[in-house]
Amino acid sequence: MIVSNPAPLDISYVPEKLFFRDDKISTIRSSVILPAKNGITNNVIIYGNSGTGKTSAVKVIMRDNAPIIYENALSFKNVKNLLEHVISRLGRPVSYHGLSFSDIFSTINSIISFRGNMVLVIDEATSLLKDDDAGIYNLFRASEIYGTRLSTILISMENPFTYLDRKYGTVTGIKFDNYSSFEINKIIADRASMSLEPGTYSDSILKYISDISGQFGSARFAIELLQKAAYMGEYRLSKSIENDDVRSAVSLINPYITESKLSLLDREDLIVLLSICILLPDSISTNIKSIEEEVKLLGEEYGIGLKKTEIYKIIRKLENIDIISSQLKSSGNKSSVSKLISINDVPVSILSMKLRDLISRI
Ligand SMILES: Nc1ncnc2c1ncn2[C@@H]1O[C@H](COP(=O)(O)OP(=O)(O)OP(=O)(O)O)[C@@H](O)[C@H]1O
Ligand SMILES: [Mg+2]
Structure with a gap:
């Protein structure tokens, strides 16, 4: 069981104290x-x-x-x-x-x-x-x-x-004003502690939900995500909420996405996107270097070779149609900055299956 007290996850719940207000x-x-x-x-x-x-x-x-x-x-x-x-x-x-x-x-x-x-x-x-x-x-x-x-x-x-x-x-x-990701994090940590069994959610899951919701500044969106992700986890009979439960929750709230966007992609684009999906089930984001390596492996499987510049171009295209998102992160030493790629609004396990199916048909 993940949800032990559903009321604080209900959208009409008014908490004892409103933070930051x-x-x-x-x-x-x-x-x-x-x-x-x-x-x-x-x-x-x-x-x-x-x-x-x-x-x-x-x-x-x-x-x-x-x-x-x-x-x-x-x-x-x-x-x-x-x-x-x-x-x-x-x-x-x-x-x-x-x-x-x-x-x-x-x-x-x-x-x-x-x-x-x-x-x-x-x-x-x-x-x-x-x-x-x-x-x-x-x-x-x-x-x-x-x-x-x-x-x-x-x-x-x-x-x-x-x-x-x-x-x-x-x-x-x-x-x-809109809430920042930091503020949302505090709000949902409070709700999670009231409604979820201890040990069923990690700080990083809460941070993931807060970062996605921070784009809209909405505590409503964040609480809905937390609630839906928790029930997704329960439905899978899992002991805890995982990244893909959050992605499933986003796709439930936001169901229009993928189909129409995928139709804009050719075979090379699909291979790069599939590589990104393969890298993501257990982590929130991945980096360009890992994507290059994965594309090489997958390319061998599907008989396609892609140059680095082609991969970068495809990544930019996937960003432009909002199927992936990216964030720049300084990697500690001096001025070096790396790009982190993530997929937030669709479960990557489901997207992977869909992509394999599409690639085999094109
Ligand atoms: N500062 C806060 N601290 C704790 N919970 C909050 C805070 N702000 C909002 N919430 C929670 O977020 C959810 C949405 O908040 P609320 O309904 O007040 O937003 P709203 O601005 O009226 O949104 P809408 O315009 O969509 O009606 C509620 O469950 C509420 O309890
Ligand atoms: Mg309102």
Whole structure:
């Protein structure tokens, strides 16, 4: 067994503590939650790429009894629709749809006078921000127009300030940056320790997942990879998660890859790619010298000889179509730099079989 406690690997899991986000959480608290408690309304837009902790930050704040109402915009056509839902959630039945904004905000006013000030969080609000001008306008200016003590936090993946109009009044932007590989490593090490059996994962597996996910800066992607790789390992009845489990997980999340790319390759390209695959099951990357040696051996098997310059050219081609990736690494002594080649998004064991099949058919 590899997974002993699946919950922390679930994407909706909100951890006890969010790493690296103390500053964002205190900005949200000080710019909107505390003022709201004192009757001051403020509007905030949290933005940043997928998996940067936007939703989790708000959920962490909700734990300490902040007066927050959380909604996801994807369930609603527009702001009016969403507000009608909020009203009925707070115990006021909405007898008919198509209320005016003025009806809606006067109902909210009476709810607030009874329950106290509130902060409305609208998650996944990118399309509302783009398409519902009137709704956003009424929401952001509710305090001036209707005297409503309702603060709003919108969450969006895109930076809305590129198209947000000044007419909406003052809106505070809080940007969530991508996580670095280092930060992701810390986040998934914590999840792994909560959910996986000790001894079933190594530091280097966690580092491998973090390096792949670091390209997108997404903790969401990393946790999904960890979860899927762990189940791949279990499925193989292995005692631990291996590199190819991670590659399988990437190909599950990202299934489009190989077929169409392989169709771009000729026989020589396939031989070089197969050589790289042969070098990778037990390690994360390989180097040019090992590839040259492997190509020589395979070339003999398939009756093809390739010069070094031809091999380099093919490696560049494979990089350009993103089937392999490379990294430069200084090898300690002075200025010498070597190139490390890896394949991250498809299990090399499966790719090898596919390549042998293709080579025998061309
Ligand atoms: N700083 C962090 N520390 C620990 N876990 C984190 C951190 N940031 C994100 N996570 C975890 O990563 C996953 C994704 O985070 P979250 O859903 O908050 O991202 P998001 O920015 O809302 O992404 P999306 O835009 O795709 O909705 C969650 O499981 C969350 O618990
Ligand atoms: Mg989210």
